[in-house]
Amino acid sequence: MIRHAVMTALFPMFVASLSSWQHDAGQHAMQQRGKQAMGFDQERSAHHFLIQKTGGAIEVTAQDPADLALAREIRGHLRHIRSAFSEGDFALPVFIHDKPPPGVDVLKARRETLIFRYEDLPSGGRVRVTTDDGEALAALHAFLRFQITEHKTGDPLEPR
Numbered sequence: 001m002i003r004h005a006v007m008t009a010l011f012p013m014f015v016a017s018l019s020s021w022q023h024d025a026g027q028h029a030m031q032q033r034g035k036q037a038m039g040f041d042q043e044r045s046a047h048h049f050l051i052q053k054t055g056g057a058i059e060v061t062a063q064d065p066a067d068l069a070l071a072r073e074i075r076g077h078l079r080h081i082r083s084a085f086s087e088g089d090f091a092l093p094v095f096i097h098d099k100p101p102p103g104v105d106v107l108k109a110r111r112e113t114l115i116f117r118y119e120d121l122p123s124g125g126r127v128r129v130t131t132d133d134g135e136a137l138a139a140l141h142a143f144l145r146f147q148i149t150e151h152k153t154g155d156p157l158e159p160r
Contacts, residue, residue, distance in 0.1 A: 033096045040073040045124070049147040053159045054130050055114075055137065056144045061124030071123045078125040079118050085127070086116040093147075101146040103139030110136040 044067065050057040060078060062070040084092065088108040094100050107114065113133035119126045131137050141159070148155045 029098070033098065038073075038077045038092075038096075040070055040077065044070055045074060047147075047151050048153055048155050049144045049151070050155060051141050051144050051148075051157065051159045054132070055128065056140055057126050057128045058144075058147075059121065059124065059126045061121055065123040067123070074124040075120060078127050082116045082118040082127045085129075086111060086114070093143075097146075097150055101143050101150075103141075103143035103146075106135060106139035107143060110139070114140070 044063055046061050046063055048057075048059040050059065058078070058081065060074045062074065064070070081092065084090070085107070088111040090100070090104045090108065094104070110131075110133055113136045114129055114131045117128045117130075119128065129140055131140065145157050147153075148157060
């Protein structure tokens with residue numbers, strides 16, 4: 001009877017621990033795929049996904065501003081992202097997350113209504129995306145919210 005009571009009390013903690021372990025393993029796998037796809041160490045960089053009223057932005061910077069080699073790698077990756085996304089190619093985020101992020105189908109279909117611009121930042125870069133198409137904007141916001149949640153950036157989930 002006591003053993004049953006102890007097991008009943010401990011089971012929820014075991015399930016929570018297992019769930020946490022599975023989540024950590026999933027995060028690690030995503031980080032590894034990200035390193036492979038982006039060509040640089042995710043742990044040495046900071047990602048931000050910004051939701052804005054007319055679009056949004058993807059910003060990646062080296063955590064150490066003196067790491068000029070990493071800043072160059074980030075800039076090269078973001079230039080590639082600008083080009084790929086503007087052509088409707090979202091293969092990298094699908095690979096990194098091991099599933100298509102929300103909004104990708106609409107972003108592909110309505111790519112002509114989106115404007116992608118690359119900008120250098122002191123220790124990395126930024127891709128700005130703007131549109132006046134409501135359907136494309138909603139898809140972009142869904143895509144960015146997914147990125148914020150998956151990468152745990154802490155960025156706001158609503159437009160600023």
